[in-house]
Amino acid sequence: MSEMTSKSQQSCAVLGIFDTPNALMQAIPKARAAGLGTVEAYTPYPIHGIDEALGLRKSPLGGMVLVMGVLGALVALGGQYWISAIDYPIITGGKSAASWEAFIPIMFEVTVLFATFTAGLGMLFLLNKLPFFGHPVLSSKAITGITRDRYALALEAEDESFDSAAAAQVFREAGAVEIEILPAPDRSPFLTSDFILRTLGGIFAACVVAGLAMFFLTKWFPLLAPMKHMQDQPRLNAQKGSTFFKDGHGMQLPVAGTVARGYLPTATGTQDAAATLVNPLPRTREVFAVGRKAYANRCEVCHGALGNGVGSLTAAYGGKAANLQAQQFRDYPDGKIYWVLVNGKNNMPSHAPYLSESERWAVVHYVRALQRAQNAKDEDLKMVAR
Amino acid sequence: MSPNKHASTLLWGATALGALGVLASYTTAGHERFWANWVLWFVLMFTLGLGALFIVALEHLVGARWSVPIRRIPERVATLLLAAIPVGLIALFALPVLYPGTRPEAAQNHILAGKAFWLSVPFFSVRTLIAFGLCLLGLAVLVGGSLKQDFTKNPAFNVRARKFAPAFMAIFALVITMIAFDWISGLTPEWYSDILGVYVFAGAFLGGLAATTLSVLYLQDQDRLQGVQGDHLYNLGAFLFAFTVFWSYIGFAQYMLMWYANFPDEVIYYKVRLTGSWRVVTIALASLHFVLPFFALVTRAAKRDPKRLRRVAYLMLFAHVLDMYWLIFPVLGTTPHFSWPELSFALFFLGGILLWIRGAMQKGEDMPVGDPFLRKGLEFHL
Numbered sequence: 143m144s145e146m147t148s149k150s151q152q153s154c155a156v157l158g159i160f161d162t163p164n165a166l167m168q169a170i171p172k173a174r175a176a177g178l179g180t181v182e183a184y185t186p187y188p189i190h191g192i193d194e195a196l197g198l199r200k201s202p203l204g205g206m207v208l209v210m211g212v213l214g215a216l217v218a219l220g221g222q223y224w225i226s227a228i229d230y231p232i233i234t235g236g237k238s239a240a241s242w243e244a245f246i247p248i249m250f251e252v253t254v255l256f257a258t259f260t261a262g263l264g265m266l267f268l269l270n271k272l273p274f275f276g277h278p279v280l281s282s283k284a285i286t287g288i289t290r291d292r293y294a295l296a297l298e299a300e301d302e303s304f305d306s307a308a309a310a311q312v313f314r315e316a317g318a319v320e321i322e323i324l325p326a327p328d329r330s331p332f333l334t335s336d337f338i339l340r341t342l343g344g345i346f347a348a349c350v351v352a353g354l355a356m357f358f359l360t361k362w363f364p365l366l367a368p369m370k371h372m373q374d375q376p377r378l379n380a381q382k383g384s385t386f387f388k389d390g391h392g393m394q395l396p397v398a399g400t401v402a403r404g405y406l407p408t409a410t411g412t413q414d415a416a417a418t419l420v421n422p423l424p425r426t427r428e429v430f431a432v433g434r435k436a437y438a439n440r441c442e443v444c445h446g447a448l449g450n451g452v453g454s455l456t457a458a459y460g461g462k463a464a465n466l467q468a469q470q471f472r473d474y475p476d477g478k479i480y481w482v483l484v485n486g487k488n489n490m491p492s493h494a495p496y497l498s499e500s501e502r503w504a505v506v507h508y509v510r511a512l513q514r515a516q517n518a519k520d521e522d523l524k525m526v527a528r
Numbered sequence: 529m530s531p532n533k534h535a536s537t538l539l540w541g542a543t544a545l546g547a548l549g550v551l552a553s554y555t556t557a558g559h560e561r562f563w564a565n566w567v568l569w570f571v572l573m574f575t576l577g578l579g580a581l582f583i584v585a586l587e588h589l590v591g592a593r594w595s596v597p598i599r600r601i602p603e604r605v606a607t608l609l610l611a612a613i614p615v616g617l618i619a620l621f622a623l624p625v626l627y628p629g630t631r632p633e634a635a636q637n638h639i640l641a642g643k644a645f646w647l648s649v650p651f652f653s654v655r656t657l658i659a660f661g662l663c664l665l666g667l668a669v670l671v672g673g674s675l676k677q678d679f680t681k682n683p684a685f686n687v688r689a690r691k692f693a694p695a696f697m698a699i700f701a702l703v704i705t706m707i708a709f710d711w712i713s714g715l716t717p718e719w720y721s722d723i724l725g726v727y728v729f730a731g732a733f734l735g736g737l738a739a740t741t742l743s744v745l746y747l748q749d750q751d752r753l754q755g756v757q758g759d760h761l762y763n764l765g766a767f768l769f770a771f772t773v774f775w776s777y778i779g780f781a782q783y784m785l786m787w788y789a790n791f792p793d794e795v796i797y798y799k800v801r802l803t804g805s806w807r808v809v810t811i812a813l814a815s816l817h818f819v820l821p822f823f824a825l826v827t828r829a830a831k832r833d834p835k836r837l838r839r840v841a842y843l844m845l846f847a848h849v850l851d852m853y854w855l856i857f858p859v860l861g862t863t864p865h866f867s868w869p870e871l872s873f874a875l876f877f878l879g880g881i882l883l884w885i886r887g888a889m890q891k892g893e894d895m896p897v898g899d900p901f902l903r904k905g906l907e908f909h910l
Binding site: 191204237 | 788
């Protein structure tokens with residue numbers, strides 16, 4: 143008797159192996175009726191009706207997922223509301239700070255996040271009681287068959303008084319082709335110092351190996367650099383040194399006597415001196431189009447679309463821009479208008495940084511056209527008529 | 529047999545009464561309102577039938593076996609397309625009344641003038657006729673072939689249907705997008721949304737599914753679908769559940785992008801629907817089309833409970849009608865029109881649809897008895 147007891151203390155479960163799913167299904171009620179312990183089935187694939195036969199309770203996972211999903215939605219709603227409406231309200235796009243429409247996508251995402259994490263982690267840790275190293279069935283002799291073509295029923299110990307011999311007898315009577323008595327698993331506590339040390343050591347070792355491997359691989363095989371992006375460019379950085387030049391600077395002054403392309407110095411001196419300049423551009427449709435565009439972008443706000451000094455800024459600020467239609471300006475030679483564009487006059491700033499050489503002269507042509515349009519001569523009318 | 533006859537008399541009576549109201553509303557309620565109602569019920573019938581046909585095609589496409597025993601039901605519901613075609617042909621008379629793109633003033637509007645050919649009555653009608661033709665093709669191959677298989681027991685039909693199903697999916701996408709863009713978006717031709725076709729598809733699938741579910745439950749009550757059990761119902765319930773979420777996802781995605789961008793020509797669509805009494809309709813639509821059915825079907829037990837499923841299916845059908853109302857009726861003005869003309873149309877067309885489906889349910893076998901996979905489908909367990 144004492145031998146029997148010591149034996150049953152060592153075993154945690156008894157496996158009965160069956161050849162067919164039908165035999166397994168027929169054995170389930172007998173095993174349950176014996177009342178020796180928890181009845182569990184291990185099969186290579188799900189068998190219809192086995193949940194009902196085993197009398198499994200409805201899984202609480204669905205309820206947990208629902209609760210956590212709703213919680214996720216509320217957390218996202220509350221968090222966003224607090225951030226955007228209370229803590230740091232910024233109006234963007236004319237929308238109210240507490241716009242529920244903007245919250246919905248993130249609420250959706252957080253709901254899904256909470257729900258999936260609850261489903262996955264809840265199943266693994268709460269319901270399947272992980273971490274649990276080495277389920278005894280996994281180290282049984284029958285396991286290779288269970289994952290292929292054998293159907294196992296287990297009577298698992300609920301407490302110390304589990305009688306493995308009686309359990310084996312139940313299975314034998316139910317027609318099991320094979321019986322296996324499983325030893326009690328090593329249920330050592332999870333977070334032992336040994337385990338933590340081993341885990342941390344393993345992670346550290348993996349990091350060291352991966353880091354060293356990466357270091358030497360990229361060093362020895364530089365072409366294998368996984369993500370180069372645009373690290374190596376054959377250009378000089380303005381703020382960095384360079385061995386290309388003798389003085390060791392990346393940034394250099396222009397060579398004496400040279401001018402950067404498109405930056406010719408122009409029209410210095412007085413406005414009167416500039417009067418002699420001649421507009422180098424021909425009066426073509428394209429030139430007028432360039433002038434018109436530049437005028438619309440840079441001049442129209444003050445001088446107005448007609449050049450009469452009535453622009454939108456005049457109304458807004460009361461500043462008086464020159465009326466280009468005035469006799470004084472109609473009598474200006476091209477060069478004087480050009481000079482103003484480059485140097486500015488009175489309140490008008492210089493437009494040289496924004497308009498290229500040819501754009502400036504195109505604007506001059508366009509201003510001439512505006513003046514002509516407001517003071518048309520007879521021959522102009524004839525030209526239009528033609 | 530007597531309660532059956534009773535119901536039949538009631539249906540005929542309601543339809544006749546509705547028909548009188550429909551005729552009266554043509555003369556007294558104004559042409560715009562009459563045609564808005566007509567287009568609503570045309571689109572509704574069409575989407576129900578097309579949604580059911582989609583379910584049939586889906587089974588062949590993915591090789592589903594569980595739905596073989598109940599396939600005859602969506603096949604019968606899909607014949608609603610045959611009834612929708614004459615309704616749609618009459619609805620073509622609504623074009624000059626209701627659709628701004630077909631009016632002469634459209635030439636002055638540069639947006640409409642650019643689409644003048646596309647929106648013109650002849651090309652609009654041609655597109656609709658093409659859609660009808662494509663639907664008839666789908667019906668002939670998928671439903672006609674299946675009915676014929678009852679007698680021939682020839683498994684060649686399954687092969688043919690499986691090969692045709694992918695093509696039909698393309699046809700389906702084309703037809704439902706065409707219906708959504710022409711008949712629904714065409715009411716507001718200056719407003720466009722690429723996703724509207726998908727939105728209407730989600731509604732159509734839900735509508736077809738709800739009609740299928742109700743018909744399955746109706747036949748089950750009469751013991752005519754023996755072998756169809758909880759797991760089959762569960763799948764129908766799961767589809768209903770999933771597609772309420774899909775519908776609201778698409779609907780909200782469309783709304784949110786327009787709300788964010790805030791372009792005047794886009795938000796006007798929602799401005800109309802979110803002010804005054806239309807706001808109430810919008811909230812009701814969101815609640816009845818998504819919130820209520822979602823929570824009604826969220827548990828596993830609810831999806832296999834015939835009582836619950838029946839209620840949700842009725843709700844989904846009502847929500848689908850409301851959805852179409854919400855899409856179409858704002859064309860009449862900033863307040864929702866609802867009184868005796870709408871009721872008469874509802875009586876007439878609902879009575880007609882029910883009579884049609886009832887009639888279809890009486891004809892032939894209740895299950896595709898010639899399908900070699902029927903047995904497998906009956907053995908289906910989750």
